[in-house]
Amino acid sequence: MALRDELKKRGPFDSIEQEVGLSIMRTSDLIENRIARLLREHGLTMSQYNVLRILRGEGKPMPCLEVADRMIQVAPAITRVVDQLLKAKLIVKTQSESDRRVFLIELTPAAKRTLKAVDGPLLDLHAALMANVPKKSLKLLIEILEQTRDGIGE
Amino acid sequence: MALRDELKKRGPFDSIEQEVGLSIMRTSDLIENRIARLLREHGLTMSQYNVLRILRGEGKPMPCLEVADRMIQVAPAITRVVDQLLKAKLIVKTQSESDRRVFLIELTPAAKRTLKAVDGPLLDLHAALMANVPKKSLKLLIEILEQTRDGIGE
DNA sequence: CGCACTTACTTTACATGTAAACCATTCGGA
DNA sequence: TCCGAATGGTTTACATGTAAAGTAAGTGCG
Numbered sequence: 093m094a095l096r097d098e099l100k101k102r103g104p105f106d107s108i109e110q111e112v113g114l115s116i117m118r119t120s121d122l123i124e125n126r127i128a129r130l131l132r133e134h135g136l137t138m139s140q141y142n143v144l145r146i147l148r149g150e151g152k153p154m155p156c157l158e159v160a161d162r163m164i165q166v167a168p169a170i171t172r173v174v175d176q177l178l179k180a181k182l183i184v185k186t187q188s189e190s191d192r193r194v195f196l197i198e199l200t201p202a203a204k205r206t207l208k209a210v211d212g213p214l215l216d217l218h219a220a221l222m223a224n225v226p227k228k229s230l231k232l233l234i235e236i237l238e239q240t241r242d243g244i245g246e
Numbered sequence: 247m248a249l250r251d252e253l254k255k256r257g258p259f260d261s262i263e264q265e266v267g268l269s270i271m272r273t274s275d276l277i278e279n280r281i282a283r284l285l286r287e288h289g290l291t292m293s294q295y296n297v298l299r300i301l302r303g304e305g306k307p308m309p310c311l312e313v314a315d316r317m318i319q320v321a322p323a324i325t326r327v328v329d330q331l332l333k334a335k336l337i338v339k340t341q342s343e344s345d346r347r348v349f350l351i352e353l354t355p356a357a358k359r360t361l362k363a364v365d366g367p368l369l370d371l372h373a374a375l376m377a378n379v380p381k382k383s384l385k386l387l388i389e390i391l392e393q394t395r396d397g398i399g400e
Numbered sequence: 401c402g403c404a405c406t407t408a409c410t411t412t413a414c415a416t417g418t419a420a421a422c423c424a425t426t427c428g429g430a
Numbered sequence: 431t432c433c434g435a436a437t438g439g440t441t442t443a444c445a446t447g448t449a450a451a452g453t454a455a456g457t458g459c460g
């Protein structure tokens with residue numbers, strides 16, 4: 093369905109650029125909702141999952157802010173997510189000995205199990221979300237979006 | 247820059263579908279941030295602006311939930327935004343006489359002035375955000391994203 | 401007529417994002 | 431060596447999104 097109808101918008105868009113912007117944001121929203129719902133079934137929120145995923149990718153303890161940096165998130169947000177994950181016993185936090193300002197976080201075995209349980213369904217979900225779009229369009233989409241982001245960079 | 251580098255991701259993506267999903271979400275985020283910043287200069291948040299914009303589009307008083315519906319937002323969120331806009335004297339709220347459950351909201355002259363002041367800069371911003379992308383790609387983007395959304399619909 | 405059901409909102413509780421101010425620790429340089 | 435600046439985090443305050451429960455006011459049907 094055309095975006096204009098989805099949004100029950102009366103008039104036409106003011107410009108094609110505006111329509112593209114809204115289109116990207118709307119599509120993103122739909123995808124996020126679906127992913128969030130899947131993760132919720134496993135007791136995780138998006139940002140909690142992201143922290144765990146980054147820690148797994150790294151494979152060893154990481155400073156909080158470095159995790160935040162990879163999520164392109166601001167510091168206060170990480171502090172809270174880390175607190176939640178600590179409470180859920182999905183990570184452990186230790187003070188670095190070489191620099192006592194630094195706190196390192198690390199996955200617990202329980203977190204690793206949870207991640208493993210999420211892997212398959214999440215991959216399936218991504219595939220399902222894009223099932224309607226031919227591979228060729230997907231490649232094109234990646235290219236155009238990358239080009240778009242390059243033009244936005246602050 | 248490739249998404250993988252932007253996210254400082256170590257390994258490759260697990261699938262092209264996943265990469266597209268992340269790419270859409272990341273691009274959306276960048277756009278939203280820029281728009282939010284512009285609106286903030288005019289004392290508005292995204293959702294406040296959206297409410298005002300919808301009211302202007304309608305041109306006459308509207309029930310709260312109908313506004314929420316067009317924003318694809320859930321009821322509680324609207325209640326709060328409406329409260330803020332009331333406090334900022336950008337809308338007025340009256341109880342419908344025909345159905346006393348319904349509360350109608352309407353723009354104040356101040357809101358109309360604010361909207362008018364935002365129109366130009368916002369249109370310029372949308373154009374600037376997409377300046378890097380050829381018109382043809384924009385049209386393609388709209389098509390592919392629409393196709394994507396059609397495949398997601400719940 | 402009267403009671404169950406729906407509708408239009410509001411309230412509360414929780415997760416998240418942003419900005420600004422605040423600690424503690426470390427670093428760099430006079 | 432001592433002090434101010436930079437760094438790693440936390441806290442607070444505010445806007446937003448979601449879910450769930452509650453309230454007030456219509457609607458429908460026996």
